[in-house]
Amino acid sequence: NAGVTQTPKFQVLKTGQSMTLQCAQDMNHEYMSWYRQDPGMGLRLIHYSVGAGITDQGEVPNGYNVSRSTTEDFPLRLLSAAPSQTSVYFCASSYSGTVHTYEQYFGPGTRLTVT
Amino acid sequence: GNSVTQMEGPVTLSEEAFLTINCTYTATGYPSLFWYVQYPGEGLQLLLKATKADDKGSNKGFEATYRKETTSFHLEKGSVQVSDSAVYFCALSENTGGFKTIFGAGTRLFVKA
Numbered sequence: 042n043a044g045v046t047q048t049p050k051f052q053v054l055k056t057g058q059s060m061t062l063q064c065a066q067d068m069n070h071e072y073m074s075w076y077r078q079d080p081g082m083g084l085r086l087i088h089y090s091v092g093a094g095i096t097d098q099g100e101v102p103n104g105y106n107v108s109r110s111t112t113e114d115f116p117l118r119l120l121s122a123a124p125s126q127t128s129v130y131f132c133a134s135s136y137s138g139t140v141h142t143y144e145q146y147f148g149p150g151t152r153l154t155v156t
Numbered sequence: 157g158n159s160v161t162q163m164e165g166p167v168t169l170s171e172e173a174f175l176t177i178n179c180t181y182t183a184t185g186y187p188s189l190f191w192y193v194q195y196p197g198e199g200l201q202l203l204l205k206a207t208k209a210d211d212k213g214s215n216k217g218f219e220a221t222y223r224k225e226t227t228s229f230h231l232e233k234g235s236v237q238v239s240d241s242a243v244y245f246c247a248l249s250e251n252t253g254g255f256k257t258i259f260g261a262g263t264r265l266f267v268k269a
Contacts, residue, residue: 045199083245083261084200099256131199135257143249144190147255149197150224 042067047132049150054122054155062117064132072135072143073115074099075107077128078150084131090115122155129153142147158183162246162260169236170268177231177263179220179246186220187248189213189222189229194262203231203244241267 058104066073071092086099089105090109098138104126106118115134129152133145163178181189188207192200204213209224218233230244246260 076259081261083259088257089256133200143188143257144202144205145192145200145247147192148202149199 044068045132045134045146045148047130047151049151050149052118052151052153054153056122056124056155058122060119060122062097062119062130062132062153063115063149064115064133065113066115066132066146068134068136068146069112070134070136071112072148073109073133074133074145075105075115075117076120076131077101077126077140078131079128087130088119119153124155127153127155157215158187158250159257160246160248160249160258160260162244162263164261165243166266167263168266168268170237171238171265175233175236175240175265176267177230177233177244177246179229179260181227181229181246181248183227183248183250185250187250189220190247190249191218191220191229191231192245192247192259193206194245196242200245236265236267238267238269241265 045066074089075087085101088107090096132148135145136142159182189205191207193202193203204215206213206222212221220231243262243264243266249257
């Protein structure tokens with residue numbers, strides 16, 4: 042299994058540009074999430090999905106869009122990039138299992154810089 | 157709402173020293189508790205977990221005990237190595253009806269040879 046994969050690994054955008062961060066998992070997990078990691082702030086949830094066709098907002102959703110047309114893929118779209126979106130983005134997947142622990146499996150991250 | 161508070165870093169230790177990273181939480185219901193580790197340039201990976209009160213999670217010499225009475229889940233290791241240098245995140249997830257994970261701010265650990 043490849044686990045959770047993310048592309049690209051690095052990206053530089055100019056203010057106002059749009060782009061899509063790709064995320065895929067091959068573990069048949071029902072839950073997928075996008076987080077951003079900023080210094081001193083831990084991980085903050087952007088959007089999440091509890092299954093194909095179902096998405097919802099997290100803590101910091103503004104400026105981002107998601108969709109989940111398949112169980113495997115969960116792309117994150119930046120609509121009009123702003124310098125405040127400079128961050129490291131992590132995709133994660135999880136499943137409930139028999140004990141409902143929801144441990145997360147993370148991708149390697151995308152480092153985004155907006156100039 | 158649910159929250160996780162962990163000690164601020166960085167924590168700097170010499171090799172073979174004893175490590176404690178404090179973590180306390182606020183949650184309704186009966187959450188599962190986790191420690192994740194992030195090595196430089198990588199994503200987070202699960203280090204250990206505990207799903208109910210008095211459970212002890214352990215892995216790679218690290219351990220943490222789920223203490224409901226003190227709402228704590230402190231991470232400990234008896235003898236750290238240089239390779240343990242990383243950022244450690246305490247986290248919780250609700251077991252009932254929701255899966256969202258709440259993370260602490262992270263504690264950076266430096267271990268000197």
